[in-house]
Amino acid sequence: MLxxxxxxxxxxxxxxxxxxxxxxxxxxxxxxxxVVLELSxxxxxxTEAGFVRDYGELGRFQKWMDETLDHRHLNDxxxxxxxxxxxxxxxxxQAWSKxxxxxxAVRVSETPKTWATYRPQAADADAARSGLxxx
Numbered sequence: 001m002l003x004x005x006x007x008x009x010x011x012x013x014x015x016x017x018x019x020x021x022x023x024x025x026x027x028x029x030x031x032x033x034x035v036v037l038e039l040s041x042x043x044x045x046x047t048e049a050g051f052v053r054d055y056g057e058l059g060r061f062q063k064w065m066d067e068t069l070d071h072r073h074l075n076d077x078x079x080x081x082x083x084x085x086x087x088x089x090x091x092x093x094q095a096w097s098k099x100x101x102x103x104x105a106v107r108v109s110e111t112p113k114t115w116a117t118y119r120p121q122a123a124d125a126d127a128a129r130s131g132l133x134x135x
Contacts, residue, residue, distance in 0.1 A: 003040040003104065004052045009033065010065050014074040014083040031110040033069075035092065037061065038105035038119075045102075053102055061096060085110050089118035 013030035020026070041052040074083035081087045085108040093106045097120075105119040 001040050001042055002046070002052055003038055004055070005036050005038045006055060006058050008035045008037070008062055008065055010035070010070040012069055012072050012074050012077075016084060017082050033088075034107075034109040035065065036105075036107040036109075037096070037100070037103060038107070039100055039102035040104040041102050053100065058100075060099070064095075085114070085116035086118070089116050093118050093120065 009032065011030060011032050013028060015028045016023075016025045037058065039052050046052060047054070069077060074088070077083075078087060078091055081091060088108045089106045092108070093103060096106075097103050105117055107115055107117045109115045
C-alpha cells in the first residue's frame with residue numbers, strides 16, 4: 001500500500017459541551033487547526049502518472065475548508081456534533097470520502113502537541129474504493 005499526505009490549516013473557534021464547569025475547553029476559545037488528509041492505494045491502483053492522487057486535485061479540499069471552516073464557529077458548522085478534534089476528523093472524512101475514495105485517514109491538531117486521527121476500518125475503505133477507480 002502506498003500513501004500520500006497533505007497538510008492544511010485553518011483558524012476557528014469552538015466551545016465543547018459535556019465537560020466539567022472548570023474545564024477550559026468548555027469556554028469559548030479558538031485554535032489554529034492543522035488537518036492532514038491521508039490517501040492510499042495499492043501499487044496496481046496508481047494513476048497512469050504513478051500517483052495515488054495528484055496533489056493538485058486536493059485544492060478543492062483547501063477551497064472548501066477556507067469557505068466552510070476558516071474563521072467560523074465550529075459549533076455552528078458541524079451539524080450539531082460537539083466540535084471536538086475527534087468529531088471533526090470523522091465529519092471531514094464523511095464529507096470527503098466520496099470525492100476522494102482513496103481517503104484512508106484524517107488527522108486534526110488543535111495544538112502543536114495534540115492530534116486526533118480517524119482511520120476507518122481498512123475493509124470499509126477498500127469497499128468504498130472498489131469499482132470507483134480504474135487505472
